[in-house]
Amino acid sequence: MRSRIAPMWDIARSATFAGRLHWNTMPGTFITFEGLDGSGKTTQIKRLAAWLEERGRNVVLTRNPGGTALGERIRGILLDSRTEAATGAITPKAELALMFADRAQSIAEIIKPALAEDKIVLCDRYTDSSEAYQGGGRELGSATILAAHKTICDGFQPSLTILLLPPLAASLARARRRNDRTTHHTGTDENRFEREGDTFYTRIYDAYKTIAAREPQRVVAIEDDASIDEIQKIIQAIVANRLDL
Ligand code: TYD
Numbered sequence: 001m002r003s004r005i006a007p008m009w010d011i012a013r014s015a016t017f018a019g020r021l022h023w024n025t026m027p028g029t030f031i032t033f034e035g036l037d038g039s040g041k042t043t044q045i046k047r048l049a050a051w052l053e054e055r056g057r058n059v060v061l062t063r064n065p066g067g068t069a070l071g072e073r074i075r076g077i078l079l080d081s082r083t084e085a086a087t088g089a090i091t092p093k094a095e096l097a098l099m100f101a102d103r104a105q106s107i108a109e110i111i112k113p114a115l116a117e118d119k120i121v122l123c124d125r126y127t128d129s130s131e132a133y134q135g136g137g138r139e140l141g142s143a144t145i146l147a148a149h150k151t152i153c154d155g156f157q158p159s160l161t162i163l164l165l166p167p168l169a170a171s172l173a174r175a176r177r178r179n180d181r182t183t184h185h186t187g188t189d190e191n192r193f194e195r196e197g198d199t200f201y202t203r204i205y206d207a208y209k210t211i212a213a214r215e216p217q218r219v220v221a222i223e224d225d226a227s228i229d230e231i232q233k234i235i236q237a238i239v240a241n242r243l244d245l
Pocket of ligand 1: 035036037038039042063064065079099124125126127129130131133134190193194
């Protein structure tokens with residue numbers, strides 16, 4: 001236990017320090033969550049939102065793709081494994097363009113207005129997902145994604161990105177269990193990505209590692225496969241330091 005917690009606190013401390021160099025100029029705070037499917041980030045982001053609200057902070061919780069009316073429609077197209085039965089194969093660049101169409105709308109409609117009102121915006125996935133999934137997974141390469149980000153998002157980046165990167169095997173197992181459950185219970189199908197094989201996810205995992213190494217000021221990677229509670233504590237420590245809570 002002790003050996004796992006100690007490095008976590010080191011992560012929190014170093015992130016605090018470096019992150020001060022990376023604030024964007026809007027009054028609010030923009031924080032994104034990243035990771036493989038099944039990394040537990042959706043649970044963690046919701047718990048962080050509740051924790052911040054308990055401390056009197058104004059929080060806006062959103063996701064990419066999704067959040068806006070247009071984005072939820074795009075999400076339906078992109079994530080449903082039945083889409084391609086109707087449309088034919090979606091090319092990697094078409095997939096990328098749809099992700100950025102969603103993101104442009106999300107920035108204009110949700111993220112920037114909330115930041116202008118001094119809110120904390122927590123976004124479940126952002127451009128790092130495009131770099132990892134379309135750049136790495138679909139092999140479009142990082143340069144294409146970074147160029148699109150510059151053009152379509154004006155290079156707008158979060159101050160802090162929490163990257164949940166537990167060992168690949170554990171993430172894959174969780175994602176598959178969850179998708180089986182979702183399809184079975186609700187009839188909704190969000191597994192066009194989860195259908196992909198292990199080599200696809202290994203490329204995504206590697207791309208995330210590359211992003212974290214390239215941008216240590218912005219991206220804090222948590223690689224432990226610890227309990228939900230333990231990971232939430234370290235996330236809270238990182239965010240508390242950033243926000244001076
Ligand atoms: P989501 O339900 O948000 O993620 P998770 O499965 O981790 O809860 O699903 C979004 C899916 O879309 C996920 O498989 C990653 C993928 N995606 C991309 O491929 N590119 C992107 O730019 C984004 C934002 C998501």
